[in-house]
Amino acid sequence: MVAEFAVTHMATVIDGNAVAAEIRGGLGEAIDALGDAGVTPGLATVLMSDDPASETYVSMKQHACEEVGINGIHVELAADAPAEELYETIAELNDDPEVNGILVQMPVPDHVDESTVLEAIDPAKDVDGFHPFNVGRLVAGEARFRPCTPHGVLKLLESVGVDTEGKDVVIVGRSQIVGKPLANLLLQKNADGNATVTVCHSRTTDLAAHTRRADIVIAAAGAPELITGDMLTDGVTVIDVGVNRVDADNEKGYELVGDVEFDSAEAKAEYITPVPGGVGPMTIAMLLYNTVLAAGEQHDVRVALP
Ligand code: NAD
DSSP states (O other): OOOOOOOOOOOEEOOHHHHHHHHHHHHHHHHHHHHHTTOOOEEEEEEOOOOHHHHHHHHHHHHHHHHHTOEEEEEEOOTTSOHHHHHHHHHHHHHOTTOOEEEEOSOOOTTSOHHHHHHHSOGGGOTTOOSHHHHHHHHTTOOSSOOHHHHHHHHHHHHTTOOOTTOEEEEEOOOTTTHHHHHHHHHSSSTTOOOEEEEEOTTOSOHHHHHTTOSEEEEOSOOTTOBOGGGSOTTEEEEEOOOEEEEOSSSSSEEEEOSBOHHHHHTTEEEEOOSSSSHHHHHHHHHHHHHHHHHHHHTTOOOOOO
């Protein structure tokens, strides 16, 4: 009798913390080079919210600045302050030569118009890349600041040598901050792009039919474990942007899961990102990247970026 062996396929799990650390290392060298030219990059974060999650995100960004040698400037406004106070703060930061990048933590309170805020930021300091001018440049294939999460996704793919050229990429989610800019970056005629891109969303009729034929699936829907292994083809690359809190029987009472059901997807994938520890650390690393880029451009100092 011939013994039967179960062949278990193991995907390579992409370590976002390690890739982000490498990028931060490269940024350290660029920051030293800027320092030799008398420039210390400065990033201003503006928080107008009582939301503990927003407070945590901003303090993580400030902490990351400190670690790499970027000058962090933090401005906090009361959540019920008049909208004009926020616009005035942005105007002051626009005029401040010590500030190279400005990030207003979203969401802003309901009485503040998000578009007005984004348009108030000087496009040269718009390190999130959400000002309409920078969105236009990105769509035109002349991106200056690539939005941080999409840029981080591209860097993760590059880190494991997954080439996007000619690949079928299915993005799940069409938000302004992830899905749309990512789709635009991936279809550009350049080394980071050249993919055939499909963007699925909440009104897509047969999501699995799209994901099943994809070489690369990027999930950014904010729907816990929406993508399961049976929706994927063998050898797929899976990038999970989603971060969802679900109830759990632990001290905190919750745990973080992605938009992908990790175990069943890992059984199909060649490469997969975990949650947490995948895309999350990359977002902050690429914010630092954009700040260093902005500082170099504003002071006319050429620096090599990682
Ligand atoms: P969003 O809510 O603005 O957009 C979600 C998109 O997903 C929408 O376009 C919607 O049409 C689509 N969608 C929702 N449910 C769907 C379904 N069942 N089938 C198909 N499409 C569906 O979200 P966002 O701001 O882009 O964020 C998406 C997820 O990524 C969230 O979990 C968020 O927390 C996470 N996120 C993580 C990072 C990071 O750094 N790791 C950064 C940004 C966002």
